[in-house]
Amino acid sequence: xxxxxxxxxxxxxxxxxxxxxxxxxxxxxxxxxxxxxxxxxxxxxxxxxxxxxxxxxxxxxxxxxxxxxxxxxxxxxxxxxxxxxxxxxxxxxxxxxxxxxxxxxxxxxxxxxxxxxxxxxxxxxxxxxxxxxxxxxxxxxxxxxxxxxxxxxxxxxxxxxxxxxxxxxxxxxxxxxxxxxxxxxxxxxxxxxxxxxxxxxxxxxxxxxxxxxxxxxxxxxxxxxxxxxxxxxxxxxxxxxxxxxxxxxxxxxxxxxx
Amino acid sequence: xxxxxxxxxxxxxxxxxxxxxxxxxxxxxxxxxxxxxxxxxxxxxxxxxxxxxxxxxxxxxxxxxxxxxxxxxxxxxxxxxxxxxxxxxxxxxxxxxxxxxxxxxxxxxxxxxxxxxxxxxxxxxxxxxxxxxxxxxxxxxxxxxxxxxxxxxxxxxxxxxxxxxxxxxxxxxxxxxxxxxxxxxxxxxxxxxxxxxxxxxxxxxxxxxxxxxxxxxxxxxxxxxxxxxxxxxxxxxxxxxxxxxxxxxxxxxxxxxxxxxxxxxxxxxxxxxxxxxxxxxxxxxxxxxxxxxxxxxxxxxxxx
Numbered sequence: 001x002x003x004x005x006x007x008x009x010x011x012x013x014x015x016x017x018x019x020x021x022x023x024x025x026x027x028x029x030x031x032x033x034x035x036x037x038x039x040x041x042x043x044x045x046x047x048x049x050x051x052x053x054x055x056x057x058x059x060x061x062x063x064x065x066x067x068x069x070x071x072x073x074x075x076x077x078x079x080x081x082x083x084x085x086x087x088x089x090x091x092x093x094x095x096x097x098x099x100x101x102x103x104x105x106x107x108x109x110x111x112x113x114x115x116x117x118x119x120x121x122x123x124x125x126x127x128x129x130x131x132x133x134x135x136x137x138x139x140x141x142x143x144x145x146x147x148x149x150x151x152x153x154x155x156x157x158x159x160x161x162x163x164x165x166x167x168x169x170x171x172x173x174x175x176x177x178x179x180x181x182x183x184x185x186x187x188x189x190x191x192x193x194x195x196x197x198x199x200x201x202x203x204x205x206x207x208x209x210x211x212x213x214x215x216x217x218x219x220x221x222x223x224x225x226x227x228x229x230x231x232x233x234x235x236x237x238x239x240x241x242x243x244x245x246x247x248x249x250x251x252x253x254x255x256x257x258x
Numbered sequence: 259x260x261x262x263x264x265x266x267x268x269x270x271x272x273x274x275x276x277x278x279x280x281x282x283x284x285x286x287x288x289x290x291x292x293x294x295x296x297x298x299x300x301x302x303x304x305x306x307x308x309x310x311x312x313x314x315x316x317x318x319x320x321x322x323x324x325x326x327x328x329x330x331x332x333x334x335x336x337x338x339x340x341x342x343x344x345x346x347x348x349x350x351x352x353x354x355x356x357x358x359x360x361x362x363x364x365x366x367x368x369x370x371x372x373x374x375x376x377x378x379x380x381x382x383x384x385x386x387x388x389x390x391x392x393x394x395x396x397x398x399x400x401x402x403x404x405x406x407x408x409x410x411x412x413x414x415x416x417x418x419x420x421x422x423x424x425x426x427x428x429x430x431x432x433x434x435x436x437x438x439x440x441x442x443x444x445x446x447x448x449x450x451x452x453x454x455x456x457x458x459x460x461x462x463x464x465x466x467x468x469x470x471x472x473x474x475x476x477x478x479x480x481x482x483x484x485x486x487x488x489x490x491x492x493x494x495x496x497x498x499x500x501x502x503x504x505x506x507x508x509x510x511x512x513x514x515x516x517x518x519x520x521x522x523x524x525x526x527x528x529x530x531x532x533x534x535x536x537x538x539x540x541x542x543x544x545x546x547x548x549x550x551x552x553x554x555x556x557x558x559x560x561x562x
Contacts, residue, residue, distance in 0.1 A: 013381040014510070014531065026384060097353075097363065121349075124380050127365040128344075129353040136357035141425035142321075144350045159432060160319075162346040163494055166268070168319055169429040176425075183482045215391075217362030221374065222387040230538040232525075236545045243554040246526055249542050253524045254502050256446065256470070257559065 001057040007039040038119025040187040047080035077198035078190030089208035101133035102214040116177040135177035259288035262337035267296035281404035305411025326422035344398035362390035446472030453508020493518040511536030
């Protein structure tokens with residue numbers, strides 16, 4: 001059995017963002033990068049499946065981007081992926097979801113994976129398009145936003161998260177692609193011996209231009225800080241004064257604490 | 259211009275958010291037509307053409323069958339835009355339509371200005387303007403971003419059919435667990451976000467809730483981390499609340515969380531970052547470390 005997990009490196013979402021010189025993406029220098037949160041769950045689920053099947057499946061981790069994305073490929077290898085693929089593309093931030101899906105699909109087509117895992121979306125762009133579009137290009141069945149996953153002899157039973165605490169139960173057969181929501185499992189931290197072992201695992205680098213030259217279907221024309229629309233007040237100062245002010249505000253604006 | 263709107267029903271009832279699609283259609287200066295997988299018992303108040311897929315036969319969720327029927331409508335009507343809600347249903351189905359038609363998709367749109375789409379990114383800290391390069395486009399709109407419009411009237415129903423095969427079986431809904439705590443009627447809610455830092459620090463939240471006679475809520479990351487039980491999650495995928503007082507502790511304010519608290523009476527947010535998106539909805543934003551501020555606030559409440 002062959003498994004693939006696709007991961008993305010994103011900046012810490014608590015960062016202060018500002019537009020870069022192009023005006024259509026944010027300034028990347030000075031930002032701290034890590035694995036997209038949803039992809040942590042995708043990697044964990046792929047490793048759990050490999051373990052469930054006695055270690056038999058061959059599990060590849062793939063990431064697209066500049067040199068720095070090798071860091072998260074190494075993390076996934078330390079968690080339990082067998083081999084890494086780095087689709088080298090310094091300009092990935094300026095590619096649209098269709099182009100990124102085309103890179104994944106064109107790579108995966110030759111490899112005949114049984115099951116592909118992705119996060120349900122990225123935290124920076126959050127389009128939630130790439131996984132499903134890659135599945136559509138491959139002609140794979142796909143299910144999205146999974147908070148439950150079981151696998152038995154080619155049959156996947158997934159719990160899709162809907163709104164208001166409701167979940168949908170779906171069944172699909174391999175070959176398939178599933179997108180993973182947070183809470184699906186409990187992602188592990190890589191253990192030190194596994195970090196050392198991972199250093200010996202192969203990471204293959206493929207230039208993006210070798211895989212796909214698909215044209216973009218959408219283009220970002222501008223990135224900007226949204227105007228503040230909030231009409232609330234902002235309180236700053238020392239903690240005890242702030243506590244007094246908050247209590248007064250609660251008294252003035254609610255029926256409480258009187 | 260023409261928009262094909264993709265409505266939604268859940269457990270036999272039309273979702274009210276369907277009317278927000280008409281708001282988006284107006285912003286696109288287009289004539290709307292509607293596709294809905296639903297039943298005749300849950301029809302929208304709208305006098306135009308409704309392409310109705312019988313949910314009893316085709317399910318309220320079945321991406322392959324719904325895709326096939328939507329593509330039939332696209333073929334017949336040739337709409338300029340196909341517009342979904344950015345909901346679990348729309349997020350799942352929209353990229354399938356965009357990929358089948360090889361047209362551009364813009365996701366979680368919050369505004370439309372002269373045919374350019376405005377999207378949020380980086381947890382709403384930045385926005386992007388995006389143009390679609392193909393003549394037609396698939397659009398998903400952020401729930402709550404467009405004012406709902408109820409066109410009124412009775413739809414002209416065109417019953418949809420398909421004999422397409424489905425690669426995915428929808429086996430029904432799993433309801434929220436019986437352990438569910440109903441926060442919907444709570445008058446005071448103290449809610450914990452990632453900024454609380456550790457599981458141990460949630461004691462500060464429980465303590466303040468006890469003293470104020472309120473309930474404890476949580477944002478998604480706190481629930482995922484196992485710091486507070488799942489049944490207390492507030493937001494679009496958890497509970498929707500409307501307390502008289504909502505105190506958000508270390509919650510940055512993802513749109514899914516804001517959707518669940520927007521009907522609160524008075525919102526106090528405590529956050530280290532004065533630019534945190536929670537500031538968009540809070541009546542008062544306290545710029546402070548929650549682990550320092552909460553003990554001070556609790557002390558003032560106990561010893562006025």
